[in-house]
Amino acid sequence: MSYYDWLQTEYTELEEAGLLRHLRTVMSPPTDVITLDGNYVVNLGSNNYLGLSMHHRVIAAAVSATYVYGTGASGSRLISGNSVLYETLEANLAKTKGTEAALVFSSGYAANTSIIPVLVGEGDLILSDALNHASIIDGCRLSRATKKVYRHCDVEHLKTLLAEPAGFRRRLIVTDGVFSMDGDIAPLPEIYEAALNYNAMLLIDDAHGFGVLGKDGSGTVSHFGLEGQNIIQMGTLSKAIGGLGGYVAGSRVLIDLLINRARGFIFTTGLPPATLAAADAALNVMRTSRNLRRQLLKHAETMKAALTNLGYTLLPSQTQILPVILGEPQRATDVAEALLAEDVFAPAIRPPAVPAGTSRLRVTVMATHTDSDIEHAIGGFENVRHLTCSE
Ligand SMILES: Cc1ncc(COP(=O)(O)O)c(C=O)c1O
Incomplete structure (x- = not known):
């Protein structure tokens, strides 16, 4: 025993x-x-x-970044790990997404579990689609906000939950853009309208729409013509971009607050130079492909x-x-x-x-x-x- x-x-x-x-x-x-x-x-x-993980321009970028900058970041970004390659990549992501700024995390999982607890906390309400990815579910748990789950892609149910009076401080709607296990696309125009009507923030996880949908592959928000600062877009560099890393794209003030508050951003080492350079090159290939x-x-x-x-x-x-x-x-x-x-x-x-x-x-x-x-x-x-x- x-x-x-x-x-x-x-x-x-x-x-x-x-x-x-x-x-x-x-x-x-x-x-x-x-x-x-x-x-x-x-x-x-x-x-x-x-197929970008095997693209010759992406591989060449990773190899030459390794020769120039070595294999690791050697520190967290707020200490000594904020390579210039991060800044190039983040500017490229913001340009691709049409937002003021972007911030790269170690993975999509780290992004969701870091962003959500910055956006909401105790006394706030999260409205989450029933089929959202596990990293969103874990981000909601870490935030300690109250969570209500609406039926998959059911905007009427979402509105019913938004209308319930309960005196929450802030409200956040969160949904996959393209659902990872179902392949369907969230009805973003209707969700966005509900967010506006009920004064709620809207976070889209575009892990599977990025590189595939929208203008130049920029994702689900663009697919519906909803570009702007009002929708917070996260995604990953590990799927159509063929590498590793998560990101969030949105307003400058959002990014600046995340740099100061997002625990999965602050308390971890930066990504390797090869990963950053490869993602930047892959973004360029993606946009023109x-x-x-x-x-x-x-x-x-x-x-x-x-x-x-x-x-x-x-x-x-x-x-x-x-x-x-x-x-x-x-x-x-x-x-x-x-x-x-x-x-x-x-x-x-x-x-x-x-x-x-x-x-x-x-x-x-x-x-x-x-x-x-x-x-x-x-x-x-x-x-x-x-x-x-x-x-
Ligand atoms: C919808 C969704 N969000 C987030 C993630 C996490 O991304 P990453 O694999 O970069 O950690 C994934 C992938 O596993 C996903 O499918």
């Missing part, structure tokens, strides 16, 4: 519920086809949507039509994220394993990442998939469809 017996008990419980997670080893660059646990598979599980965006959305349409024709149940995504709903966790895992045997990797996503009963394959396409990658993947889905309940 040991004080640590509970570790095995909890592990076994996860196993019995079909919720165990394992690390897989990727032995190749994260491109359209990868070597996963030694198998060569078409990669339908990447957020490197535009309309063809990559077109190709990405064309592959998404092809894949969506083919999987629907094969009888799979897809959520109504409008983006590169295509959720194939399978229900119970074990079924999702079984189909994912069968697809691997067809040399296709599509990750099974299970609770708590998605609601119970909606375990799924989160299929994502990349602009750099070839037509034959897509055909091969569709063939794999055709061969395993007997494992789904839709036959």
